[in-house]
Amino acid sequence: MNATSPAPAAVELVRVRKEFGSAVGVADVSLKIGQGEFLTLLGPSGCGKSTLLGMIAGFLTPTAGKIVVDGVDITDVEPYRRDIGMVFQSYALFPHMNVFDNIAFGLRMRKLPKADIAVEVRRAIAMMKLEGFEERRVSQLSGGQRQRVALARAIVIRPKVLLLDEPLSALDKNLRAQMQVELSELHRKTGLTTIFVTHDQGEALSLSDRIVVMNRGEVQQVAAPVELYRTPANGFVASFIGEINALPVARYERAGAEAALVLPGAGRLSAAAPAHWDFTHGVEVRAFLRPEHVRPARPGEQGPNILRGVVAAHIYQGSHTITRVEMEGLGLIETRVTGADIVGTHPVGAPIALVFDLGEAVLLAAR
Amino acid sequence: MTRLRSFGFWSLVVAILTYMTLPTLVVLMTSVNPTEILAFPPEGVSFAWYEKALTYPDFQSAFKNGLIVTSLASTAALIVGSAFAWLVYRYSFRGRGVLEAVLWSPLIIPHFTLGFGFLLLGGAFKLQQGYAMIVLAHMVLVMPFVTRAVYVSLAAIDPDLARAAANLGASPFHVLTRIELPLVLPGMAGGWLIAAVLSLTEFTASLYVTGSRTQTLPVAMYNYIREYADPTVSAVSAMLIITTTLIMFIADRAFGLRRVLAIDTH
Ligand SMILES: Nc1ncnc2c1ncn2[C@@H]1O[C@H](COP(=O)(O)OP(=O)(O)OP(=O)(O)O)[C@@H](O)[C@H]1O
Numbered sequence: 001m002n003a004t005s006p007a008p009a010a011v012e013l014v015r016v017r018k019e020f021g022s023a024v025g026v027a028d029v030s031l032k033i034g035q036g037e038f039l040t041l042l043g044p045s046g047c048g049k050s051t052l053l054g055m056i057a058g059f060l061t062p063t064a065g066k067i068v069v070d071g072v073d074i075t076d077v078e079p080y081r082r083d084i085g086m087v088f089q090s091y092a093l094f095p096h097m098n099v100f101d102n103i104a105f106g107l108r109m110r111k112l113p114k115a116d117i118a119v120e121v122r123r124a125i126a127m128m129k130l131e132g133f134e135e136r137r138v139s140q141l142s143g144g145q146r147q148r149v150a151l152a153r154a155i156v157i158r159p160k161v162l163l164l165d166e167p168l169s170a171l172d173k174n175l176r177a178q179m180q181v182e183l184s185e186l187h188r189k190t191g192l193t194t195i196f197v198t199h200d201q202g203e204a205l206s207l208s209d210r211i212v213v214m215n216r217g218e219v220q221q222v223a224a225p226v227e228l229y230r231t232p233a234n235g236f237v238a239s240f241i242g243e244i245n246a247l248p249v250a251r252y253e254r255a256g257a258e259a260a261l262v263l264p265g266a267g268r269l270s271a272a273a274p275a276h277w278d279f280t281h282g283v284e285v286r287a288f289l290r291p292e293h294v295r296p297a298r299p300g301e302q303g304p305n306i307l308r309g310v311v312a313a314h315i316y317q318g319s320h321t322i323t324r325v326e327m328e329g330l331g332l333i334e335t336r337v338t339g340a341d342i343v344g345t346h347p348v349g350a351p352i353a354l355v356f357d358l359g360e361a362v363l364l365a366a367r
Numbered sequence: 368m369t370r371l372r373s374f375g376f377w378s379l380v381v382a383i384l385t386y387m388t389l390p391t392l393v394v395l396m397t398s399v400n401p402t403e404i405l406a407f408p409p410e411g412v413s414f415a416w417y418e419k420a421l422t423y424p425d426f427q428s429a430f431k432n433g434l435i436v437t438s439l440a441s442t443a444a445l446i447v448g449s450a451f452a453w454l455v456y457r458y459s460f461r462g463r464g465v466l467e468a469v470l471w472s473p474l475i476i477p478h479f480t481l482g483f484g485f486l487l488l489g490g491a492f493k494l495q496q497g498y499a500m501i502v503l504a505h506m507v508l509v510m511p512f513v514t515r516a517v518y519v520s521l522a523a524i525d526p527d528l529a530r531a532a533a534n535l536g537a538s539p540f541h542v543l544t545r546i547e548l549p550l551v552l553p554g555m556a557g558g559w560l561i562a563a564v565l566s567l568t569e570f571t572a573s574l575y576v577t578g579s580r581t582q583t584l585p586v587a588m589y590n591y592i593r594e595y596a597d598p599t600v601s602a603v604s605a606m607l608i609i610t611t612t613l614i615m616f617i618a619d620r621a622f623g624l625r626r627v628l629a630i631d632t633h
């Protein structure tokens with residue numbers, strides 16, 4: 001509220017841990033989530049996303065660690081005293097109540113005067129475009145409408161934090177895209193601190209201020225979408241976010257401003273070294289390169305970083321084509337080109353030369 | 368092929384139905400026999416035995432006794448059984464398995480044994496042949512069914528509903544009263560009805576624990592048939608069946624009994 005003081009974190013997790021018997025669901029996660037931030041927990045199934053949300057909401061008690069919301073330690077506060085809104089994957093709408101009563105439930109529990117409840121519920125209904133559905137039973141709603149009721153029910157209580165556990169996963173593709181837009185709009189309008197869970201990286205990249213990538217209960221990286229895509233912190237993040245070619249382990253050579261990778265039996269790639277490539281000369285590194293940074297060479301093109309292979313497959317995707325090229329010593333390398341011309345110019349089985357833009361590669365020290 | 372198969376299927380269905388309903392049909396048919404013997408097939412159609420059944424004082428008082436016992440026993444079983452089902456559903460605690468086994472035991476232990484046991488107990492506590500003992504016996508007998516009906520409908524509730532309610536500010540008490548109770552009410556009503564029907568028609572245990580003043584309808588019928596062999600008991604049976612069928616039909620309409628008994632998945 002006070003512009004001069006640094007904004008306190010809306011949510012702070014301090015070494016939060018959850019064990020189920022001998023299994024570790026969430027391993028010592030520490031995070032600070034800013035006021036009004038849209039933060040996404042992203043990771044494969046079973047990586048502990050729901051467990052982490054469950055602890056923030058209070059359905060699960062952490063084995064160790066501390067959860068602070070708006071400066072107050074709520075680790076031991078009952079879920080119904082937390083003022084944290086949540087949308088469940090299954091929506092969990094109350095089947096014996098109509099839309100209005102579902103949305104009004106939280107306000108009734110807070111013992112608001114009837115007139116105020118009506119006003120607030122109507123506002124939420126308008127915001128979620130649910131006018132005319134007030135009297136409907138939950139069973140008479142479509143998937144998208146249920147989703148909106150669940151959102152309205154969670155925001156109407158003006159929670160300190162809004163938790164969304166894979167709220168879009170039950171929707172079909174078109175509806176998902178539409179609800180993504182509505183979610184962003186909702187976030188913009190309400191300014192609610194939001195923690196969103198998904199295992200869909202596209203969803204995460206398009207919606208989030210920051211993304212927390214998790215694997216096996218551990219945080220792999222916390223970063224803004226662009227940063228995450230451009231500079232993944234490790235191999236897991238690199239291959240989990242977007243498509244990426246993993247090059248075999250190579251020797252890193254440094255000569256002044258120029259860096260080079262000596263690939264095993266497949267030649268050499270070089271580039272002006274970006275500032276953060278601070279590897280010592282001669283160490284082994286792993287390199288990752290996105291398909292859009294590998295392109296077919298123009299006819300007669302000469303120069304460094306051109307390697308040869310044979311077209312193995314084309315995957316036509318409408319606006320672009322992903323072409324898989326079998327390259328000696330490198331395995332299958334994907335290149336991404338606009339349009340579908342490549343299908344005609346380089347049919348499957350034809351030789352092809354690829355230009356590697358090494359300067360865009362992600363280099364990680366080989367373990 | 369499919370026609371043959373469907374013919375085979377329906378023959379089987381008819382055979383099973385016949386087998387299951389034949390004894391009942393025989394009894395029902397004898398109830399309209401105009402002569403004084405329990406003959407099959409009947410020699411005509413008459414409703415004289417129905418009139419006798421309705422006016423026979425022993426049956427009248429037995430029916431009244433039955434209603435008293437049934438309503439008390441089923442209601443008590445509903446309260447205790449629901450509470451138990453809720454405990455098992457909500458919490459895991461030590462001794463839960465033992466409690467569960469004890470609760471299901473009336474399904475395994477013969478009614479005869481239970482009735483005899485209650486008779487001995489009644490003697491010890493000077494309660495023999497009183498309503499209290501009969502109600503207690505019936506309550507134990509119907510408890511597994513009530514508990515099961517309530518438990519099934521509790522288990523069918525999405526556990527996220529309780530979490531969602533808590534998340535919206537509902538205390539455990541409000542989760543119970545605003546979410547779980549309304550959702551389980553059809554199950555409770557269904558459980559109560561099953562209990563009522565079972566209790567109303569229970570014979571074996573009742574034979575031990577009732578006395579001439581407190582006998583229930585099945586016991587009165589048994590005593591009647593030991594002295595007279597006319598179709599009055601058939602008429603009573605017929606009326607009992609019709610009444611139960613009607614109650615079940617109404618209950619199905621009102622509470623979706625089929626869903627409660629998990630006969631239907633939807
Ligand atoms: N109640 C529980 N008892 C035992 N293990 C559990 C329990 N809940 C979760 N786990 C385990 O903890 C890990 C994290 O589970 P969690 O549900 O948080 O995963 P998730 O990231 O939400 O996955 P998904 O994307 O499939 O929903 C999993 O390995 C899971 O098997």
Ligand SMILES: [Mg+2]
Pocket residue numbers: 049050051
């Ligand atoms: Mg999950």
